[in-house]
Amino acid sequence: MMKRTLLALGLGIGLGASLAQAQEDVVRVYGWQGRLAPGVIEDFQKQTGIRVESATYASGEDMLAGVRYDVVFPTHFQLPALLAEKRLQPLDPARLPNLAQVNPDLLAVLSSFDENNRYAVPYLWGTVGLALNAPKVVETLGAEPEDSWSLLFDAKNSGRLAKCGIGLLDARLEAVSLLLNYKGESLAHSSKREIYQAGEDLSALRDQAASFGNASYVEALADGRLCMALAWSGHVLKASAAGAPLRFVTPKEGALIFIDTMAIPRQAEHVEAAHRFIDYLASAAANTRTARETRFYPVSRPDAPAMTQLASEHPELVVSSEQRRKFYYLEALDPARKNLVDASWSLLQR
Incomplete structure (x- = not known):
């Protein structure tokens, strides 16, 4: 009886170890649509033996819906709310030895939203600007357009360009912030009246728009169903590289900059695998390859050899200091102001 008990215990321990190993051989990832690089993920799987199960979302609100994954990709301004709600783990x-390969300037910016960079690692960054189907815009306006949010x-201007098709992103904080910035205001310091007025203005623009959403606007621009759209930089740069007649515009009044980050939800089941996945993507080799595939900007140190090679092959992915002067970061909002933005955005859903 004793031998049988010991044997059963031994089998139980072995089975437990096998199950634990099996659980760590997968990592469940929930990322922005168009910002995961299939080739990089495939190489991670080959090198580590860890299977990646990935799903994508099209808006920040989808990511906040609370679905359980091992790695999520919150944008920098979402971090304070996630941390206040204790939804991420340190x-x-x-x-994460490859954290040393991340641009310290980006880490410094991120520390304003995640103190001491305890909960998130930069993944990619980009801007929100204007995408133009240049031939159609020139045809409609009769002249080369100015790089301005006035378009x-x-x-x-929007009334004229609505004839050839305008697209709006379903990105409430970004759109409201950009409109207020164009008016010389800051979202973080705007009054209730100013935020609601921005919602009214965007609602009127929504009535003119031929497209409202985050998934198919680039294809509509490329095939001429739209001539202008509020856009994320990487989507447009990737389509342009594939031959679409598109131009991404950084308006002179300023474009909004965002940092996508990598974080582990508090309820994650595969924490070791999640750390290995994040560390892999943080390496300069993987990060610059991710930038090549997605056309969003890399977060690697500027002096990394991989960045030097990227600059020679794809100079459009290495942003100059002159370009950076046109950018501003979207601030994290207090809950009351965030509720105001949500309420004003509801005007677009009518």
Whole structure:
């Protein structure tokens, strides 16, 4: 009886170890649509033996819906709310040696939203600007357009361009912030009246728009169903590289910059695998390859050899200091102001 008990215990321990190993051989990832690089993920699987199960979302609100995954990709301004709600777990720096390959300037910016960079690692960054189907815009306006938000936010221009098709992103914080910035205001310091007025203005623009959403606007621009759209930089740069007659515009009044990050939800089941996945993507080799595949900007140190090679092959993915002067970061909002933005955005859903 004793031998049988010991044998059963031995089998139980072995089975438990096998199950634990099997559980760590997968990592469930929930990322932005168009910002995961299939080739990079495939190489991670080959090198580690860890299977990646991935799903994508099209808006920040989808990511916040609370679906359980091992790695999520919150944008920088979402971090304070996630941390206040205790929805992320601290990262273990000892498991992230490639963090040393991340641009320290981006880490410094991120520390304003995640103190001491305890919960998130930069993944990619980009801007929100204007995408133009240049031939159609010139045909409609009769002249080369100025690089200005007035193309979208001045009713005289948007009214003319609506004839060839305008697209709006379903990105409430970004759209409201950009409109207020165009008016010389800051979302983080705007009054209730100013935020609601922005919602009214965007609602009127929504009535003119031929497209409202985040999934298919680039294809509509490329095939001429739209001539202008509020856009994320990487989507447009990737389509342009594939031959579409598109131009991404950084308006002179300023474009919004965002940092996508990598984080581990508090309820993650595969924490070790999640750390290995994040560390892999943080390496300069993987990060610059991700930038090549997605056309969003890399977060690697500027002096990394991989960045030098990227600059020679794809100079459009290495942003100059002159370009950076046109950018601003979207601030994290207090809950009351965030509720105001949500309420104003509801005007677009009528």
